[in-house]
Amino acid sequence: MTAPGLDPDGCIAREGALGRVPPAFAPVVADARARITALFGPERLHSAYLYGSIPRGTATPGVSDLDLLLALRRPPTAADRADAVALEAGLDAAHPAIDGAGILLSDLDTLLGELERHDLGWFVACLCTPLLGEDLAARLPRYRPTSLLARETNGDLGLLLPRWRERLAAARTEAELSALARAVGRRTVRTGLTLVMPRWGGWTSDLELSAEVFGRYYPGRAGQLRLAAGLGRRPSADRAALTLLIEDLGPWLAAEYRAVHGEKAPRPAGP
Numbered sequence: 001m002t003a004p005g006l007d008p009d010g011c012i013a014r015e016g017a018l019g020r021v022p023p024a025f026a027p028v029v030a031d032a033r034a035r036i037t038a039l040f041g042p043e044r045l046h047s048a049y050l051y052g053s054i055p056r057g058t059a060t061p062g063v064s065d066l067d068l069l070l071a072l073r074r075p076p077t078a079a080d081r082a083d084a085v086a087l088e089a090g091l092d093a094a095h096p097a098i099d100g101a102g103i104l105l106s107d108l109d110t111l112l113g114e115l116e117r118h119d120l121g122w123f124v125a126c127l128c129t130p131l132l133g134e135d136l137a138a139r140l141p142r143y144r145p146t147s148l149l150a151r152e153t154n155g156d157l158g159l160l161l162p163r164w165r166e167r168l169a170a171a172r173t174e175a176e177l178s179a180l181a182r183a184v185g186r187r188t189v190r191t192g193l194t195l196v197m198p199r200w201g202g203w204t205s206d207l208e209l210s211a212e213v214f215g216r217y218y219p220g221r222a223g224q225l226r227l228a229a230g231l232g233r234r235p236s237a238d239r240a241a242l243t244l245l246i247e248d249l250g251p252w253l254a255a256e257y258r259a260v261h262g263e264k265a266p267r268p269a270g271p
Contacts, residue, residue: 003145005203010144012122016055016129024061025054028095032068033131035090040070046108047071047133056138056205063117063234066091069128071136076105098206113137115265118152125204145197147202147261149265153271154191155264158254164246177237181222185232186244189214192225195257206231224249 007013029050038050052067053059072080084103091101103235111120117140125137143149164184171177172199193210196217197203202212207229215222227247231238 003200003202004209006145006201009142010039011144011229012126012130014126014137015203015205016050016057016127016133017130018050018055020057020089021050021054022057022059022061022226023148024097025059025064025066028066028091028098028133029054031094032066032091032101035087036068036070036132038224039087040072040080043239044072044074045070045133047136048075049128050131051128058206061097065071066098067099067104069106069124070133071111072105072107072125072132075107075110080105082239086231093109103236108136113141115267117141118149119264122149122153143200145203147198150194150197150257151261153266154187154194155257157187157191157250157257158263160187161246161254163171164221164242164250168242168246170263171239174237177239177242178235181231181235181242184242184250185230185235188228188249189225189232191253191257192218192221192228196254221249 003010005012005015015124018029032050033048036045048071050067051069053064054066069110070084088101088103092098106120110116113121121140122143122195125140126143128137130137145248155195164180167176167180171180189207190205193204196214199217200208200213204213208226209220211225211229214225218225224244228249229240231241232243
């Protein structure tokens, strides 16, 4: 029997499709397509993708955010980033169905390069749904739930913990705490899932199922990962919960990940 999230050949199946977008989110997806086309144009944009709960068909109106990846023909510039921020704000203001919009920017050489083959490449091929342009998945390999994939997707949690600590210490508003809770919760759960992914032999982006699967292998930490899943899906300004994840679960998870899968290959410093 095929494991969850895999195709009949044992490779991770692409999880989203435009046909799965719930009707409540169809207008925002259509608007995103039109705005991206008008703002970036073919001279800058190679292709655009949806990812997250909307193309998976599990989004909740007024709760879920709109997640987009834009693949540019050259490395993103400050102007590209400014346009993406303006696009995020415009989509969020125009569509009450979404609770914010997030746009990732990358470029063809990065997405198709060897360094990102088992991270951003896998992300495009398996977690992204084509919205505009040529689908880069046709130029990428098929992926299995291996230790290599685990290492290259989430083997850098230890690098994130200091940044999360800084954000938590600096947070003064409920909005800042909730935004951090969403980021910490989602990344922690997905790290927990990929830690056990090769042993489990499947794939899922569902946060609750990810926490359940993780708990089968690490029952002593199951409650903490369920807490992370709750924050990732319904963020709150719970400073105590964030402290627990960042100061207790996070360091343990990073150390266990290194012991099981090793560390992610270093990336060049950003601009």
